[in-house]
Amino acid sequence: MINIGRASDLLKAKVREQTLILRDELGFRYVRFWNLFHTDMEIRTEHQTDLLNFDKIDEVLDFLVYNNLLPFIELVDKPIRIVKNTSEFVKLDERPPNFHQLLEYKLLLTRFFHHIITRYHDDQVKKWCFECWYDDFLEQQTKDVSFFDIFNTTCEVIRPLLPDAVIGGCGMRINDVEAESILRAWKEQPYQPDFFSVLSYPYEPASLQKENHPPQLFRPYDDDNFLKRQVTRVKKLLREVGMDIPLYVTEWNCTISSRNYINDTCYKGTYIMKNAVDLLGEIDVMGYYSGLDLTAAYYDSQEILNGCPGLLTKDNICKPAYYAFRFLQRMGTYLVKSGENYLITTTGHFSYYIICYNYHSINRRYFQKEENLHSIKETQTLTSSDTPLHMDFHLDHLPADRHFIKTFTIGPHHGSVLDEWVRLNTMSNMRQEDVNYLKRICTPHMSIQEIETEKGTLHFELELEPEEIALIHIYHQY
Numbered sequence: 001m002i003n004i005g006r007a008s009d010l011l012k013a014k015v016r017e018q019t020l021i022l023r024d025e026l027g028f029r030y031v032r033f034w035n036l037f038h039t040d041m042e043i044r045t046e047h048q049t050d051l052l053n054f055d056k057i058d059e060v061l062d063f064l065v066y067n068n069l070l071p072f073i074e075l076v077d078k079p080i081r082i083v084k085n086t087s088e089f090v091k092l093d094e095r096p097p098n099f100h101q102l103l104e105y106k107l108l109l110t111r112f113f114h115h116i117i118t119r120y121h122d123d124q125v126k127k128w129c130f131e132c133w134y135d136d137f138l139e140q141q142t143k144d145v146s147f148f149d150i151f152n153t154t155c156e157v158i159r160p161l162l163p164d165a166v167i168g169g170c171g172m173r174i175n176d177v178e179a180e181s182i183l184r185a186w187k188e189q190p191y192q193p194d195f196f197s198v199l200s201y202p203y204e205p206a207s208l209q210k211e212n213h214p215p216q217l218f219r220p221y222d223d224d225n226f227l228k229r230q231v232t233r234v235k236k237l238l239r240e241v242g243m244d245i246p247l248y249v250t251e252w253n254c255t256i257s258s259r260n261y262i263n264d265t266c267y268k269g270t271y272i273m274k275n276a277v278d279l280l281g282e283i284d285v286m287g288y289y290s291g292l293d294l295t296a297a298y299y300d301s302q303e304i305l306n307g308c309p310g311l312l313t314k315d316n317i318c319k320p321a322y323y324a325f326r327f328l329q330r331m332g333t334y335l336v337k338s339g340e341n342y343l344i345t346t347t348g349h350f351s352y353y354i355i356c357y358n359y360h361s362i363n364r365r366y367f368q369k370e371e372n373l374h375s376i377k378e379t380q381t382l383t384s385s386d387t388p389l390h391m392d393f394h395l396d397h398l399p400a401d402r403h404f405i406k407t408f409t410i411g412p413h414h415g416s417v418l419d420e421w422v423r424l425n426t427m428s429n430m431r432q433e434d435v436n437y438l439k440r441i442c443t444p445h446m447s448i449q450e451i452e453t454e455k456g457t458l459h460f461e462l463e464l465e466p467e468e469i470a471l472i473h474i475y476h477q478y
Helices: 007-011 013-026 055-066 102-120 136-141 147-161 176-187 226-240 266-278 320-329 364-368 376-380 417-423 432-441
Strands: 002-006 030-034 070-074 080-083 089-093 129-131 166-172 196-200 203-205 218-220 247-252 285-288 334-339 342-348 351-357 389-395 402-410 445-452 458-464 469-476
Touching: 002 007, 002 013, 002 285, 007 013, 007 030, 007 055, 013 320, 030 129, 030 285, 055 070, 055 102, 102 147, 147 166, 166 247, 176 226, 196 226, 218 364, 226 247, 226 266, 266 285, 266 320, 266 351, 266 469, 320 351, 320 402, 320 469, 351 389, 351 458, 376 417, 402 458, 417 432, 445 458, 458 469
Parallel strands: 002 030, 030 070, 070 129, 129 166, 166 196, 196 247, 247 285
Antiparallel strands: 080 089, 203 218, 334 342, 342 351, 351 469, 389 458, 402 445, 402 469
């Protein structure tokens, strides 16, 4: 699953174009979006529930269904935020909730589900996912309406119409105490979730405030294994409270900032690969945030790169993060072995796919100032080591014959859009021919070796530079 953004973002031609690139090249099946009932979708005026216009919603859902993509719909509207750092926003729209009464929400939701079942048929809609996130702002602003009221009402509407539909929540950044409290309270509710969802960003509550500094609710947390630890803790809590349901990480990233150049670096590629390998088989859904730079664009994002969190730049240039998912998508069906810095799979017929990565921790300097204040040059040197990684592979039980080893790599010296842009002196107002040049060179470097097996064993070595990722395809020449 990939996060795209607000429903209204999917009305834009370029967002659609790039969403289809993610489908075709990265294999994403579910597209997660929110603010379906926001005022910019022009469903209704004020708070009336009789005359509803679903034209714009239909346009979004028609696009997804026609292109064989499955909607993953966050039903509770989210604030519109483009985050600079833990205390500042590029854009912030904390609008009041779209409904004031629970009955209003129920009527709106009922009309919506009758409409989409009529339009797309229940055999299509039952494949979609629906999520309710825990909105504490909503609880404060809406009289006598709690999260559980919203979730129970959601199930009350959907379950009779679509008994097999997947409905879950609560989709918030939570600590262990909050998670346990929510889960134990949920056990007492009339409707139970089909999955429990969490957001994972490595931050911790800010305990101390500096003088003459904007107040912070959170600060970045220095933990390479934050996501893995969080998943382990929440799964343990689910077992302890007796909820045998899947865990979905519906949003994850190493930063909440949409103006942080770390999003554009090779470090991000290794970060994605490390977490994907660490959590192999541990959770059912991982929804990276986010798919596209376009959905975090604003008046200040005129350059080729702006620190937005997408896999693709606004000009369709693939970032190292994109290639991390591209390499993962190429993996074979069957797991052979995984370990620190690598994953080996096979498709059978003596064909193997290996991913490997040279991940290094971010150094302490990164945490000493706000994330958006690091320059490009600083961001290029934020990892704690310049040590190459030497890897030695042995594959057994292969036919005694020639094998080809095709290796694709992305790293600071080849294929990284940030590093290539630096080599062009971070030129502003680039011509289209310059943008096209970057598109052409921001691709993996490829090399091919031809090796004979020795007594059924294939032995080869690989060295990765810091922050470099690689995909290796080993195949037998018949």
